[in-house]
Amino acid sequence: MGEGRRSVVFDGVPPAEEVRRSVVRGRHAVVRLNAATEMPTVSRLATALRSELARDDLLVLASPGDPPTIRVIRLVDEHEAHECRAELETLVADFRRLARRLVGRFRAEVAPDWEREEPDAGRIEVDGAEWWLSPHGEHCRFEHLGSGHVVEADVMRPEAVDPGFLLLFAESSGGYAKVRAACAEGFHDMCRMLELAGVTGTAG
Structure with a gap:
């Protein structure tokens, strides 16, 4: 896990509770996946993480790229x-x-x-x-x-x-x-x- 100015970066999908604790207003969690991960898989992983987080003020976004990522953002409560x-x-x-x-x-x-x-x-x-x-x-x-x-x-x-x-x-x-x-x-x-x-x- 690494931490930047506006994001906490995870290599691979961590436990949902760890993601939940890391995301505050103005600081995102970014999950970096293997570069070979195809977008349908990225979307499925994002959906599963969204379900585990079970908070409607946490936005989970799947993004293509090299590597593909899942970004978690805390919205206005x-x-x-x-x-x-x-x-x-x-x-x-x-x-x-x-x-x-x-x-x-x-x-x-x-x-x-x-x-x-x-x-x-x-x-x-x-x-x-x-x-x-x-x-x-x-x-x-x-x-x-x-x-x-x-x-x-x-x-x-x-x-x-x-x-x-x-x-x-x-x-x-x-x-x-x-x-x-x-x-x-x-x-x-x-x-x-x-x-x-x-x-x-x-x-x-």
């Missing part, structure tokens, strides 16, 4: 998520409200010009504020030209909440300090907090 619940609900409501306004303006006024490649189609004004925009696939990235605040929204379902996009919205706003602090593991913590809060309409 229920108490901390509860402490952030009101702010998370405000964050989701703020995101949905602004996403609907931006997407509504985009679809009504900008999308036709964008399709014709008009020169002014890359910007939009909402409530006196100017936003730069970049459509891509089913989404559009809106960025406030003054503050850099980013809204990445589904142009067909602006109310849809993607954990990664919601975290970007919070981080680029400079607000929602409790939620941002709780997301030490970024996307993974945001996924867990949304699940614990029972937030629906999450984009898959």
Whole structure:
């Protein structure tokens, strides 16, 4: 076993209790497997370890590589998520409200010009504020030209909440300090907090 700044490294799969003790917030457990181990086997070992750990705040990820690894991450616990619940609900409501306004303006006024490649189609004004925009696939990235605040929204379902996009919205706003602090593991913590809060309409 070796220990790094953000991880404890095991060569081979150790007992689940040893893994459980080694993983704290901000420090992962990384299980290195034999380089010849095929991915289906890695996945089976990860599933077995997940079952033995039997904790819903421990995330177990199987990864290919040389060597393949299993990473165990401790996520935000229920108490901390509860402490952030009101702010998370405000964050989701703020995101949905602004996403609907931006997407509504985009679809009504900008999308036709964008399709014709008009020169002014890359910007939009909402409530006196100017936003730069970049459509891509089913989404559009809106960025406030003054503050850099980013809204990445589904142009067909602006109310849809993607954990990664919601975290970007919070981080680029400079607000929602409790939620941002709780997301030490970024996307993974945001996924867990949304699940614990029972937030629906999450984009898959």
